[in-house]
Amino acid sequence: ETGVTQSPTHLIKTRGQQVTLRCSSQSGHNTVSWYQQALGQGPQFIFQYYREEENGRGNFPPRFSGLQFPNYSSELNVNALELDDSALYLCASSLWTAVTGELFFGEGSRLTVL
Amino acid sequence: QQQVKQSPQSLIVQKGGISIINCAYENTAFDYFPWYQQFPGKGPALLIAIRPDVSEKKEGRFTISFNKSAKQFSLHIMDSQPGDSATYFCAATDTNAGKSTFGDGTTLTVKP
Numbered sequence: 742e743t744g745v746t747q748s749p750t751h752l753i754k755t756r757g758q759q760v761t762l763r764c765s766s767q768s769g770h771n772t773v774s775w776y777q778q779a780l781g782q783g784p785q786f787i788f789q790y791y792r793e794e795e796n797g798r799g800n801f802p803p804r805f806s807g808l809q810f811p812n813y814s815s816e817l818n819v820n821a822l823e824l825d826d827s828a829l830y831l832c833a834s835s836l837w838t839a840v841t842g843e844l845f846f847g848e849g850s851r852l853t854v855l
Numbered sequence: 856q857q858q859v860k861q862s863p864q865s866l867i868v869q870k871g872g873i874s875i876i877n878c879a880y881e882n883t884a885f886d887y888f889p890w891y892q893q894f895p896g897k898g899p900a901l902l903i904a905i906r907p908d909v910s911e912k913k914e915g916r917f918t919i920s921f922n923k924s925a926k927q928f929s930l931h932i933m934d935s936q937p938g939d940s941a942t943y944f945c946a947a948t949d950t951n952a953g954k955s956t957f958g959d960g961t962t963l964t965v966k967p
Contacts, residue, residue, distance in 0.1 A: 745898075774953065783861075783944050783957030784899065797953045831898050842887030842948040844955060846898030 745847035753853045762817040762850045764832030773815040776831040861958025874932040876961045878945035885947035935965045
């Protein structure tokens with residue numbers, strides 16, 4: 742059984758640029774959620790994808806967008822990067838959360854915006 | 856608006872002691888309450904979780920106590936070990952919305 746894998750692990754961007762982060766979900770899972778974890782804080786919910794559609798969204802602007810593919814992998818795209826976007830971006834896979842609330846996290850992609 | 860409040864922010868415990876971390880929530884739509892353990896450079900890992908129809912759940916040295924009327928829940932780590940040193944996050948999940956709301960974390964240090 743393979744766990745959740747994320748890429749890249751670290752990246753540096755400048756303000757105004759765009760970034761794409763990738764996530765491969767754990768085998769057997771059909772739901773992917775993305776979280777932003779600022780330094781010293783808990784993860785904050787960005788959105789969740791189920792059956793290739795956005796299922797729920799947190800308080801993040803539209804420049805945060807995502808995709809889920811038929812193999813349940815996912816991408817997080819952030820446009821017009823701002824300094825405050827610097828954070829660890831965590832992907833979590835799960836079975837449909839109405840069945841279970843368990844989340845299985847990857848190790849994250851650390852984004853630094855200069 | 857912080858919907859899950861976690862305390863303390865940091866905790867130092869001697870080896871063999873009991874570590875206690877507390878959380879309080881506001882939204883009554885939450886129906887699943889997990890605790891996650893996070894080591895530096897790693898993603899959070901599920902430690903133990905409880906649903907609101909149960910007041911206590913124990914798994915090995917880890918116990919969750921849940922008080923639905925007070926909207927509070929806590930994690931107890933018995934016989935704390937140096938390997939337990941990590942950051943612990945409580946979370947509250949609305950499983951229908953697919954959203955988990957996390958506390959700000961507690962950094963636990965267990966001294967040998």
